[in-house]
């Protein structure tokens with residue numbers, strides 16, 4: 001197995017750059033760089049047949065991943081997450097088939113390990129010794145874990161109100177945690193300064209070329225799990241948009257390798273009502289999104305006021321015939337509860353947003369009953385127990401009839 005990476009290409013001005021050097025954004029125009037591959041070569045080796053014997057981790061698709069020396073393909077067993085049927089939600093919302101890609105089962109509890117697993121591994125291969133990034137929480141934990149795995153120093157900057165479980169998780173991996181009185185982009189400014197003065201390698205969303213390579217494995221897995229085809233719609237909780245653009249890139253590469261056809265799912269962006277720069281730009285017909293002032297939402301992963309990949313996200317949504325919608329924080333929490341109560345999947349508030357979006361899009365007729373729809377469930381709810389706390393009866397061990405305190409499903413609020 002070998003990687004067929006050939007070069008890096010700017011997604012904006014088209015300039016080509018060497019992949020053998022440490023790169024950030026395009027030196028010519030400062031936009032997002034993509035890894036490009038010899039897909040003809042990759043096609044001959046990454047066949048459906050060959051994949052049958054491979055492990056389900058990030059490096060399953062080694063031919064179209066950026067690490068060239070397998071010794072640097074660090075893994076914690078990420079990926080290979082289930083594409084679960086959600087029959088109760090499907091019938092409740094009026095879909096024939098609704099699926100949940102459950103990324104909460106990844107190491108550290110979120111899809112972020114895919115991107116950071118790829119970026120940190122490649123950084124280690126290129127000789128970097130310190131990786132750093134701003135994060136709303138999940139990405140920081142993922143970076144810290146892979147930095148440890150790869151033997152690199154990790155530095156994360158987080159808004160100070162990030163859930164403490166995420167800060168603690170980073171610390172236990174040995175990362176340096178810097179807390180910032182501000183939003184994620186303020187954290188980004190701090191990391192940029194450290195990168196300039198101390199030579200830290202900045203792993204910020206799409207400010208280095210490889211996180212999206214890891215994220216694209218979600219798209220490859222979805223296609224493979226569906227028997228090498230894509231669904232009709234894919235609903236994605238969008239912050240910086242790495243996952244959405246990564247999945248979109250995956251489908252292009254798979255088509256060029258003859259593994260899927262030209263059909264694409266409608267790519268659907270969901271954002272929080274009080275932080276929706278991409279939805280606003282989509283509705284305005286713009287290709288770039290203005291910064292969203294005073295962003296706030298319980299879903300820290302969606303609290304991204306400005307995305308460097310705005311044009312890539314908006315292009316994917318438009319080319320796919322998709323759409324972009326917002327949901328409120330209350331709706332997200334309701335969506336979280338609904339997913340847990342109906343399907344037994346405890347996911348994060350970001351995921352609550354896609355659950356509610358699926359319902360709204362079905363009710364408005366934007367999605368049809370026959371549209372096979374995938375909800376990307378980006379993270380576990382276990383880091384967010386503060387959002388779902390409730391009371392349970394405390395019984396004396398001699399309680400004569402404990403059964404009377406056990407609420408039956410009928411007595412609880414119905415999903």
Ligand SMILES: Cc1ncc(COP(=O)(O)O)c(C=O)c1O
Pocket residue numbers: 110136137138139205237238239240241242243244300301302348350351378379
């Ligand atoms: C749970 C969760 N969902 C979604 C997102 C947004 O992801 P993306 O940057 O790919 O838009 C994040 C980002 O932090 C997240 O943590």
